[in-house]
Amino acid sequence: MLKSEPVQGFLNPELKGKKMFIDTNNIGEKGLSIADSIALDENLLVEEGSFFLEDLGYDIRFMRDANQINVKGKIKTSISLVCVRCLEEFEFKVNSNFDVVLFPSNLVTSNNISLNDDEMEYIFYEDQKINLIKFLVEQVNLFVPLNPLCTPKCKGICPNCGINLNYGQCKCENSVNELSILFNKLKR
Numbered sequence: 001m002l003k004s005e006p007v008q009g010f011l012n013p014e015l016k017g018k019k020m021f022i023d024t025n026n027i028g029e030k031g032l033s034i035a036d037s038i039a040l041d042e043n044l045l046v047e048e049g050s051f052f053l054e055d056l057g058y059d060i061r062f063m064r065d066a067n068q069i070n071v072k073g074k075i076k077t078s079i080s081l082v083c084v085r086c087l088e089e090f091e092f093k094v095n096s097n098f099d100v101v102l103f104p105s106n107l108v109t110s111n112n113i114s115l116n117d118d119e120m121e122y123i124f125y126e127d128q129k130i131n132l133i134k135f136l137v138e139q140v141n142l143f144v145p146l147n148p149l150c151t152p153k154c155k156g157i158c159p160n161c162g163i164n165l166n167y168g169q170c171k172c173e174n175s176v177n178e179l180s181i182l183f184n185k186l187k188r
């Protein structure tokens with residue numbers, strides 16, 4: 001069995017002793033199931049200003065299918081995101097199922113296959129090892145919305161005075177209204 005190797009920038013101290021790589025040789029006829037929870041480094045998240053609020057729990061099943069490996073499972077965690085409208089941090093819960101196909105990376109290089117965008121979504125593994133941390137974080141990143149909102153009805157901030165309109169009205173709207181009334185009067 002492969003010893004887990006430290007990958008720079010991937011580890012926080014709590015990960016020591018946790019199995020970070022899945023040896024694909026251990027995926028037998030009946031597949032391989034793993035379930036655990038791990039503390040992850042926030043630097044792994046793609047979204048700027050985001051970080052993990054709790055450990056990432058996972059329950060995964062690896063199944064071999066000729067050259068490819070099918071991975072089905074669940075992830076559950078909570079991360080902090082910044083709302084694009086009001087710029088406040090909010091909690092975003094990830095509780096999702098996934099169903100992914102993994103291919104050995106040498107399949108791509110040896111056959112000189114060029115990949116289209118759809119195929120690029122597949123994840124590759126190298127040297128018969130699946131980087132579990134990388135895989136799990138990738139799944140979390142996939143579930144992060146493109147434009148995170150604290151609530152769908154977030155009112156955002158006033159472009160004039162910068163107040164968070166979710167906490168109350170500012171005076172700006174009134175003065176804008178007064179201005180438009182004035183304009184309307186002028187038009188007459």
Ligand SMILES: [Zn+2]
Pocket residue numbers: 083084085086087088149150151154155156
């Ligand atoms: Zn917001």
Ligand SMILES: [Zn+2]
Pocket residue numbers: 158159160161162163170171172173
């Ligand atoms: Zn305002």
